[in-house]
Amino acid sequence: MAMNLPAAPSAAYTPVGWRLMAGPAFDTGCERLEDHEQRLKRRPAGGPWLIEVIARSGLRGRGGAWFPTARKWSAAAAASQGNAVVVINGSEGEPLSSKDRTLLSLRPHLVLDGAALAAESIGATEVVLYLSRDSRGTNGAVERALEERRRAGLQEAPIKVVRTAHRYIAGESSAVVNRASGGPSKPMFTLQRATEKGVDDRPTLVQNAETMAHVATIARYGSDWFRKLGTAQSPGSTLLTLCGNVRQPGVYEVDLGARLGSVLDAVGGTVTPPAGALVGGYFGTWVAPQALAGLPLDAERLRAEHGGSLGCGIVAVLPRDGCGIVESTRILTYLAAETSGQCGPCVNGLAALSEAMERIASSAPQPGDLERVHRWIGMVRGRGACHHPDGAVGQLAGALSAFSEHLGLHMSGRACPGHDVAGFPPPPPSGDRWR
């Protein structure tokens, strides 16, 4: 049987691609190692050649930062003296994202292939699979996949599972390193990157689970194949969690060169005419309704046109009459509660911002609230050990800008009907543990 290579993109473009999610239907559950190897053939061995191929492929990290993967691998390889650690980050603390648990539950061997390739390429002796304790389905699928690989006798770096409490910031790189070194999953202040000094002070490559899966396909099919989807600077496909006001919420694999309108059309569209969308998750940015159809998905155009990115691959669509100010405030309040409590500007700043925004969202602002909000947004940005405060205020600033007209209603004290509109996912309760 021929390898299940996806068809080349059509003359226009393929909004929904089938690379990571190719293979058996999702409702048949997790793909077994035997089927995985039959479908894709056994992976090649990793090595410096793969870093070259990944560099040519232009792959960028899918954890949210869109950092060029080959640059991270090169840095880790340069620092490694055969003692590096590879961490697969599958913690997925972002409440709006389901793509990593979906991938790990249905196609764990793609991710594990990628991690093994990474270990061989950068000179690592150990792989850590970092997971949220709460994600039971993922944990089960992964345990079984690891057992399958052991039984098959694959000659690979040993894989250790490290679990964390499910917290928003637990997936931040230094928090991952902290937890994998035996500490709490709280971010650390460090002048060195994890690639130089990470888990147990060893050079460490922390890479999102989806990025690892892309590596597993690039190692097999090459960089030209990868570049058949996406844009020159953001090549390939990406997993997108689509939620909120859409007919068929879920995880989709999309062409990074597509526009949001074509993706929405391909998956059934929205339930009601959207009032806007949050793009990129809780550290993302808000987009006004008129910009949705033409919204680019690639990192460059999204940054240029909207000052944001797709983050870890999220579009959450507001329902008609939904209120971006109200939803943004709910998210801000959640993020204020999810601070690791370590840095004064983040702890105090997000709490103060949340209080003022709760008043504004309820159409009961005190004099000077909006001016203080704008000042505090500028004041807390860049002042934490991690980017938690930056992400939180970026999301808020995006809402204030995208819904500036509607904000006037809140400031004038008139009630906003958006408070009681269902259809946008509310933030989950905050956690209280860090291990």
Add this chain to the structure above:
Amino acid sequence: MSELVQRKLRVNPILCDGYGYCAEIVPERIALDDWGFPIVAAESIEDEEVLGHARRAVGTCPRLALLIEEVPSRLTERA
């Protein structure tokens, strides 16, 4: 001739408890935010007097949260 290293004042925000002494000692680089935590200017310190103040602030911080980060200037990178 340029300096071989650039010196930047940094605060470890995890250690910092907002005593605020640093803003008194090196007002050229540090202001306090609305909650009393230091806002440290990002630019490198070229002036000897400011550098002296910065060093004193580093030594005075009760939480040992201040540091002077030395980063190679572009000149040394090229060399």
